[in-house]
Amino acid sequence: MRKFLTRCALLLLGLLITASAGWGVLAILFTGPAEALLRYSLAGAFALVALAALVALGSRHWRGRALALALHLVQFAALLLCWYRLEPSNERDWQTDVAVLPYATIEGNLVTVHNIRNFDYRSETDFTPAWYDKSFDLAKLQGVDLVTSYWMGPAIAHVFLSFDFGDGDHLAMSIETRKEKGESYSTIKGFFRQYELYYVVADERDVIRLRTNYRRNPPEEVYLYKLRAPIEQGRQLFLEYMQRINALHQQPEFYNSLTTNCTTGMWLNSRVNPQHLAFDWRIIASGYVPQLLYRHGLLDSAGLPFSEVKRRAHINARAQAADAAADFSRRIRMDEQAKTDISDRVAEDTAGTPP
Incomplete structure (x- = not known):
């Protein structure tokens, strides 16, 4: 039994060394010195020390085993110290689409949102930048919609919300990465403090039309669902988004592909409401968020x-079909509105019909 427990302990220790070594090598490659030769040399040295620690686990000489493990522990601790010294910033050479930070001023029910993005696109990369400010009356909020965009199968989607203030007035909010010029998105890089967190606050003609009309490599399939919840919860959620946007305007944060992304951010913001859903694996497999909400009647x-x-x-x-039309938001909901109008007319007709 003692030998069995010892072997189990060594196996567990080996797995921990392997995992920490893999994370450490990637962390050095992504966040290490700018000079490539030095960065690769440090990553290689880190891997060699970790390998020596793994080999030492099979040694019968406890001193050699302890020394190799201690060296790996020291290098891992040093890497963690450097890791936690990395700081996010709002002062970088940003790509144009994320160059301007939104923020809000709140006076009772009146919320003025500054720097709402509304680009005029000719292609995904060719556009005329534009931002505007607008005031929203929380008393006029009528509903909240969920938007999902798929480009790599059913399990992964970009998910964001759009708030309906009536008369075709919608404000979309999408949690994304804030990329620097020349930088592209990588899920792996997103684990290693390579991007700042950014809330895109935009006109639907921008953030939805970009995905439906101009993204081609790869193309995206976009779905819009109307959420079902008490409107007061929608107001609380809107205000929570505004608070997060203002907080990021003052103090930047890092994006993380697993813990601080579009769906986890939305889930965390929804905690302001009593009907907040318990964590579910579909929060990570974001393509299944609509099924999760459907299952809970939302x-x-x-x-x-x-x-x-x-x-x-x-x-x-x-x-x-709507493209740049001023009533873009109404047109993308036309089928839904037509069904609602038909249902209302049927209800009115049957209301006056004797049994």
């Missing part, structure tokens, strides 16, 4: 099966 489904709800939520064709 999608306006009219009693339809989810497959039909999803089919009706697909808006690419409507968005491409």
Whole structure:
């Protein structure tokens, strides 16, 4: 039994060394010195010390084993110290689409949002930048919509919210990475403090139309779902988003592909409401967020099966037809509005019909 427990302990220790070595090598490669030769040399040395610690686990000489493990522990501790000294910044040479930080001023029910993005796109990379300020009356909030965009299969989607203030007035908020000029997105890099966290606050003609009309490599399939919840919870969620946006305006934070991304950020913001959902694996597998909400009765489904709800939520064709129209938000919801109008007329007709 003693030998068995010893072997189990060594196996566990070996797994910990392997995991820490893998993380450490990647951390050095992504966050190490700018000079490539020095960065690769440090990563190689880190890997060699970790390998020596693994080999030492099989040694019968406890002193050699202890020395190798101590060296790996020291180098890992030194790396962690450097890691935690990395600081996010709002002062970098940002890409144009994330160059301007949004913020809000709040006076009772009146929320003025500054720097709402509304680019005029000719292609994904060719556009005329534009931002505007606008005031929103929380008393006029009518609903909240969920937008999901797929480009790599059913399990992964970019998910964001759009707030409906009536009369075709919608404000979209998307949690994304803030990239520097010349930088591209990488999920792996997102684990290693390579991007700042950024809330895109935008007109739907910008943030939705970009995905439906101009993204081609790869193309994106976009769905818009109407959420079902008390409107007061929508107001609380809107205010929570505003608070987070103002906080990031003052103090930047790092984006993380697992813990601080579009869906986990949305889930954390929703904790302000009592109907906040418990954590679910579909929060990570973001493509299944609509199914999660449907299961809990939080999608306006009219009693339809989810497959039909999803089919009706697909808006690419409507968005491409609407393109730059001033009433873009109304047009991408036309099928939904037509069904609502028909249902209302049927209800009115049957209300006056004797049994």
